[in-house]
Amino acid sequence: MTSYHGGAFFDAIGNEFDSLDQIDEVISADVLDAWFPPSPQVSRILGQLLDWAMRTSPPTGSEGLTNRIAETRGVGKRSVLPGAGSSNLIFQAFREWLSAESRILLLEPTYGEYAHVAENVVGCRVDRLTLSPDDGFRVDTARLLEPLSRGYDLAAIVNPNNPTGRHIPRRDLIDVLSRVSPRTLVWIDETYVDYVDAGESLEQFAATSENVIVSKSMSKVYALSGLRVGYLCGPPGLIDPLRRLTPPWAVSLPGQIAAVTALQDAEYYRRRYDETHCLREQLRESLLALADFRIVPGVANYLLCQLPADGPTARTFISCCRSEKLFLRDASATASSLDNRWFRIAVKDGDTNRRMVDIISHYTRKPY
């Protein structure tokens, strides 16, 4: 059993990559990969070195990448553990820290992998703090503190949350974390935080804490999803044992080169995040002009939307869009708290957003 993920667009491209000519036809708005390319420095260096990078064993423990992350984020090297994407690190850490007797707390809705690993891989109990569409799925930190004080073994907080796109400001979250018992591990997933501001990250706080671990994917904000790079940042007492469980060469050489180079081009990425905010607002306005969607005010590269009450279900709507090669995510399929009219759409470049809105307009004009 695996968790439900996007990526259905590979049905159109072929899992053996036999219809790669379809890449420009298919719109993969069911996954949250960056709409922009990696930094030009990354593309240049990998373009020059690809043959060598493919045939050469990488630094065994991603030592240079660890140094670069530590320096860029202002934390000690022993606080940083790179891995082949943050998914890999979630599996590695949760299987080490949790057992069938553990109890964990999640937000609902949130990224489905956490419930999957806890319930289906580790086999432990999951409690959920259900967020409400009525206040746009905002996480009220006072409400969060209450269950957090009930002695959970671990709580995972995705911030900004996926699929809602809502963000808890750093200072509010630090206020909550400072009151949590050190016996509860708190996992903060910051896959999308750079879209808000790199300064909103809790990496430095986690590195000097007893019980806080920040999970950073380099997929979505550095446009490196295909290369599989991520890392954990936390106190050495939690990171060191995980490092011992990390196989050699965990991150590929192209992945290590790309990540080290991307971390040095913060200015390029910052411009891309600024553009993302404009593109997201344009997409939001265009969708609202089509129908009475309820759209959550997200801060990252995606929008959580609810179809009008008298409209089609998300399932029907998504399958109609799919017939025109637009792939969207059925949010209700992964979150029991969402009714059957919620879908999530990734923000793309301006032309692709216009194509998406055009396709969507075919299925939102009344009568549905």
Ligand SMILES: Cc1ncc(COP(=O)(O)O)c(C=O)c1O
């Ligand atoms: C919130 C969140 N965390 C983690 C991941 C996994 O990212 P990766 O394994 O590419 O680092 C994703 C991917 O969609 C995500 O949305």
